[in-house]
Amino acid sequence: MIPANDEKNLRLDKSIMQLLEIFGDIRRPHIVRDMILSALKAGQEDDGRSDLKLMNTTLKEMRYTSKIFSPYRNLKKVTVFGSARTQIDHPLYRMAYDLGKKLSEQGYMVITGGGPGIMQAISEGAGPDQSFGVSIRLPFEQNANMTLDGNPKNIMYKYFFNRKVAFLKESDAIAIFPGGFGTLDEGMETLTLLQTGKRNPLPLIFMDVPGGVYWQKFFDFCRNPLLESEYISASDFSLFETVDDIDSAVEKINRFYYRYHSLRYLRNKLLLRLKTEVEMRRIEELKEKFADILTQGGDIRLSGPFPEEMEEPEIRHLPRLVIDFNKKKFGRLKALIDAINQD
Numbered sequence: 177m178i179p180a181n182d183e184k185n186l187r188l189d190k191s192i193m194q195l196l197e198i199f200g201d202i203r204r205p206h207i208v209r210d211m212i213l214s215a216l217k218a219g220q221e222d223d224g225r226s227d228l229k230l231m232n233t234t235l236k237e238m239r240y241t242s243k244i245f246s247p248y249r250n251l252k253k254v255t256v257f258g259s260a261r262t263q264i265d266h267p268l269y270r271m272a273y274d275l276g277k278k279l280s281e282q283g284y285m286v287i288t289g290g291g292p293g294i295m296q297a298i299s300e301g302a303g304p305d306q307s308f309g310v311s312i313r314l315p316f317e318q319n320a321n322m323t324l325d326g327n328p329k330n331i332m333y334k335y336f337f338n339r340k341v342a343f344l345k346e347s348d349a350i351a352i353f354p355g356g357f358g359t360l361d362e363g364m365e366t367l368t369l370l371q372t373g374k375r376n377p378l379p380l381i382f383m384d385v386p387g388g389v390y391w392q393k394f395f396d397f398c399r400n401p402l403l404e405s406e407y408i409s410a411s412d413f414s415l416f417e418t419v420d421d422i423d424s425a426v427e428k429i430n431r432f433y434y435r436y437h438s439l440r441y442l443r444n445k446l447l448l449r450l451k452t453e454v455e456m457r458r459i460e461e462l463k464e465k466f467a468d469i470l471t472q473g474g475d476i477r478l479s480g481p482f483p484e485e486m487e488e489p490e491i492r493h494l495p496r497l498v499i500d501f502n503k504k505k506f507g508r509l510k511a512l513i514d515a516i517n518q519d
Contacts, residue, residue, distance in 0.1 A: 188213075211235075230335075237331075237338045244331055245308070245346050253308070254279050254429065255287040255343050257362045258294025258353030267385045268353055269297045275351065275383070275422045276301025282426055287347060289339075290330050294353045296321035310342050340365055349379040349429040354390040370415045370510070371408075373503060376439055377510040379432045380416040381425050391418050411507035414514075434517045437494055442484055446501040446509075453478065453495045454516060462515060469508045474500025 192209050196202045215231075222228050256276070262269050276286055276298040286302040288295035290309025299307040304323050309330030311320055324330040333339040344350075344366060352363045363382070369375035382391040395418070402408045419425045437449040454462075456478075463476045470476070479496040486492070497516070501509065 188216075233334055234338055237333055237335065238341070241331060241338070241342045241346075244329060245342075248285060251285050252283070252348040252433070253285045253287050253346055254349045254351060255347035256294065256298045256351045256353070257289070257343075257355065257359050258298075259355035259359055260289070260291045260293040260295060261356070262293040262297070262353070264297075268294065271383070271385060271422060272297035272353055273301040275425060276303075276307075278422050278426050279429075280306040282430070284348075284429075287343060288324075289358075290320045290324050292321055294355065296323065299323035308346075310339050312336060312339050344369060344375055347378065349381070349432070351381045351383055351425060353383050354388070360394075367412075367415060371412055371506055373506045373509075377415075377506065377513055379429045381428060382416060382418045383422075383425060384418070384420055386420045388420065409505070409507065411505050411511070414507040414511040431517055432513070436513050436517055437491065440485070442482055444500075446499040447479070447482065447485075448497040448499060448513070448516070449491055449494045450497060450516070451494065454497065458516075459497070462512065465515070466508060466512045469502055469505045469512065471500045471502050474502070476500075 189209075192212050193205075195212070196205050196208060202208050218228060218231055256272070258268070258272060262272075272294045278301075279286055280302040284302075285306045285308065286298050287308040287310055288298050290299075290311035295309075299309070299321055300323050304327050307323060307327065307329065309320055309324035309327065311324075311330060311332045313332055313334050319325060320327070320330050331342065333342075340362070343362065350366055352359065352366075366375070366380060370377065370380065382395075384390050384392075395413075398408065398413075403410065417428060419428065433451075435450050435452055435454070437451050439449065440447045459476055459478065463470075466476075476497060476499050479498045481492050481494075481496065499512075
């Protein structure tokens with residue numbers, strides 16, 4: 177005899193599978209099944225309306241985010257943060273406009289918060305076809321900037337945390353201009369995710385006009401009380417760069433993807449997918465220089481694709497570096513990728 181709970185689970189599974197079949201064209205049914213089960217359990221466990229509303233809105237916002245970005249997955253995107261209060265006659269505004277224009281000319285799309293100031297300048301420079309807006313609904317009225325108003329690639333969010341996920345999940349590089357609390361929050365969130373390995377390495381560039389001291393003062397604070405008190409590590413400073421001209425910023429983004437393509441963790445190994453192979457002589461140099469981020473007795477070696485990567489046929493041909501990474505020093509991992517990108 178089947179226990180009552182087991183019988184209920186069998187009926188539930190059957191009903192969910194029937195529902196998926198009726199709806200049709202479900203590409204990853206095992207994941208959707210788990211999402212449906214989570215929703216049902218939330219309905220059982222909820223003791224107030226607000227929790228369910230938060231979960232529902234979050235799911236809707238993230239689904240819509242995926243829908244909007246999905247057609248552009250093969251295009252690299254640069255997220256740009258900066259103050260909404262920067263005026264059109266400020267040198268930073270012109271610099272942001274020029275950066276947006278240069279990125280667009282180089283084939284990048286841009287992602288901003290959709291508002292005025294630095295966000296508007298970047299979108300104006302890149303143009304509406306190359307721009308995404310990741311906007312937030314605030315208690316006071318804030319419309320999308322002129323470039324993004326009415327643009328189907330402008331997404332409005334209720335929750336900041338969903339918006340931040342979109343900013344970082346969809347970007348291949350991040351540039352940060354001077355700004356207020358919101359800009360600093362976005363910058364520190366990015367640094368935290370990179371430092372802890374919750375976001376794969378990418379170019380993170382803090383920008384200011386020539387002679388500007390905004391980021392200099394900020395990182396002086398990071399070097400003195402933070403580093404001196406050992407709240408952060410010296411290698412964390414490899415996670416980012418500061419620049420004062422747009423050509424240098426774009427060159428650093430391009431350089432990061434000169435040889436490096438992407439990465440994946442598999443079987444306690446780190447796989448770096450590369451556009452071109454690294455010479456054996458260079459691999460030996462890398463093993464010596466970056467021995468501190470390898471597990472005990474660990475190695476760095478060339479490899480082809482693993483069987484688990486067969487669902488990604490578009491990158492099957494790429495050479496791999498298999499690294500016994502200790503998952504501790506992500507600033508040093510970024511430095512390793514930078515070294516791989518050198519000629």
